[in-house]
Amino acid sequence: PARTVERPDGRLYVGGVALDELAESHGTPVYVLDEAEVRDRCRAYRDAFPGADVHYAAKAFLCRALAHWVEEEGLGLDVCSAGELELAVTTGFPPERILLHGNAKSPEDLRTALRLGVGRIVIDSPAEIARIAAAVGPGERQRVMLRVTPGISAGGHAKVRTGSDDQKFGLSLRDGHAQHAIARLLGQPRLRLTGLHCHLGSQITDVKPYLVAVRRLVGLMARTRDAHGVVLSELDLGGGHGIAYRPGDRALDPAALARRVRAELAESCAGAGLPVPRLIVEPGRAISGPAGVVVYRVLAVKATPERFFVAVDGGMSDNPRPALYGVRYAPRLIGRRSAAGPRRATVVGRHCEAGDVLAEDVPLPSDVRPGDLLAVPVAGAYHLSMASSYNLVGRPPVVAVAAGAGRLLVRRETQADLRARDVGL
Ligand code: LLP
Numbered sequence: 001p002a003r004t005v006e007r008p009d010g011r012l013y014v015g016g017v018a019l020d021e022l023a024e025s026h027g028t029p030v031y032v033l034d035e036a037e038v039r040d041r042c043r044a045y046r047d048a049f050p051g052a053d054v055h056y057a058a059k060a061f062l063c064r065a066l067a068h069w070v071e072e073e074g075l076g077l078d079v080c081s082a083g084e085l086e087l088a089v090t091t092g093f094p095p096e097r098i099l100l101h102g103n104a105k106s107p108e109d110l111r112t113a114l115r116l117g118v119g120r121i122v123i124d125s126p127a128e129i130a131r132i133a134a135a136v137g138p139g140e141r142q143r144v145m146l147r148v149t150p151g152i153s154a155g156g157h158a159k160v161r162t163g164s165d166d167q168k169f170g171l172s173l174r175d176g177h178a179q180h181a182i183a184r185l186l187g188q189p190r191l192r193l194t195g196l197h198c199h200l201g202s203q204i205t206d207v208k209p210y211l212v213a214v215r216r217l218v219g220l221m222a223r224t225r226d227a228h229g230v231v232l233s234e235l236d237l238g239g240g241h242g243i244a245y246r247p248g249d250r251a252l253d254p255a256a257l258a259r260r261v262r263a264e265l266a267e268s269c270a271g272a273g274l275p276v277p278r279l280i281v282e283p284g285r286a287i288s289g290p291a292g293v294v295v296y297r298v299l300a301v302k303a304t305p306e307r308f309f310v311a312v313d314g315g316m317s318d319n320p321r322p323a324l325y326g327v328r329y330a331p332r333l334i335g336r337r338s339a340a341g342p343r344r345a346t347v348v349g350r351h352c353e354a355g356d357v358l359a360e361d362v363p364l365p366s367d368v369r370p371g372d373l374l375a376v377p378v379a380g381a382y383h384l385s386m387a388s389s390y391n392l393v394g395r396p397p398v399v400a401v402a403a404g405a406g407r408l409l410v411r412r413e414t415q416a417d418l419r420a421r422d423v424g425l
Contacts, residue, residue: 010337015401020335029314035402037291042073057284060381082112154209155201163200195234205242222272236280285381292380315349338365
């Protein structure tokens with residue numbers, strides 16, 4: 001069901017709350033998270049992947065409330081720092097349902113993971129094997145997985161493709177790297193290798209790369225059995241499921257993905273004479289992305305012979321994605337109805353560089369003026385989690401909407417917050 005409703009007066013409601021009212025009461029920019037949408041997306045994954053573990057990738061966005069919703073909906077969590085891990089566990093998230101990732105885990109990451117009893121540590125490089133084994137206490141056994149790069153190039157942008165061999169993550173299937181690491185892992189009495197992991201990339205809209213990954217990982221499982229007599233029981237396919245940022249964009253349907261992956265897994269395992277391992281998936285963006293919307297206020301407009309610039313009170317500090325990956329969004333005027341015809345606009349931020357562009361060449365009413373509100377949908381993933389305080393602009397607040405009411409989850413970063421860290425003179 002559509003939770004975003006536009007009323008005839010031009011006001012946009014999310015979760016039963018008018019976005020312009022939230023802009024008034026919380027100021028702008030303001031990030032709004034639709035609790036029911038997050039929960040629905042979690043449930044859609046649970047339904048699509050029965051018998052599998054679905055771990056929300058916390059890097060997309062995490063705050064205490066979101067961790068709590070995800071936990072209540074029965075998902076696990078994928079974290080990649082002590083910070084994400086501690087936030088989740090202090091919110092009551094069961095540590096055994098959490099996976100720790102990272103190509104360069106800090107001593108603190110590992111200490112925190114072992115202290116809190118994280119469910120799995122995903123080993124990302126050969127050097128980590130001895131390092132983690134040495135950190136595990138006597139008589140204890142930490143469950144680990146091994147991240148491999150299956151030699152697949154997939155994903156919406158070169159910067160988020162992680163399945164090919166020549167990059168910083170994981171162990172390559174080529175040249176026996178992954179096999180060698182498995183042999184070493186199996187010889188570690190304080191580690192228990194439960195399975196294999198891969199993450200192909202992000203914003204993938206096609207199921208085929210996942211099917212190829214299943215075949216290659218099952219192949220490695222078969223070689224592991226042949227070489228060591230060990231049958232690995234888990235296969236983690238990572239996340240990366242693409243979503244639509246604009247009407248008409250392609251998205252990856254979790255149900256279709258689940259169907260095809262399960263069929264491929266069954267077939268590959270039957271072919272290899274292996275039992276079907278427990279499947280794990282790690283969607284981030286697909287859970288929180290579409291549940292978020294950001295509201296900005298227009299501060300200035302300017303026409304050049306080439307372009308119509310609409311400048312808002314946020315920008316690359318709260319959403320670095322257009323600058324980093326050239327992502328396209330669909331901003332819209334909210335809070336009033338305009339009878340003016342559309343005009344191609346360039347929505348820019350307030351920061352001191354020309355590359356601070358939020359949306360290029362998008363239709364907006366030609367009478368957009370300072371004081372107007374613009375909403376940018378699909379803002380729930382990789383905006384605030386990647387936000388900075390560039391130009392000493394405080395990071396925006398997060399407000400949850402549910403059943404017609406808004407509630408503040410994360411307050412705005414103040415100048416006092418920013419100055420508190422500046423302790424020298
Ligand atoms: N699992 C692992 C091991 C990952 O590294 C990631 C994302 C995910 C799961 C979740 O991927 P998702 O389902 O959210 O695509 N900042 C970029 C995306 C970076 C993704 C990093 N890893 C962006 O804004 O597009």
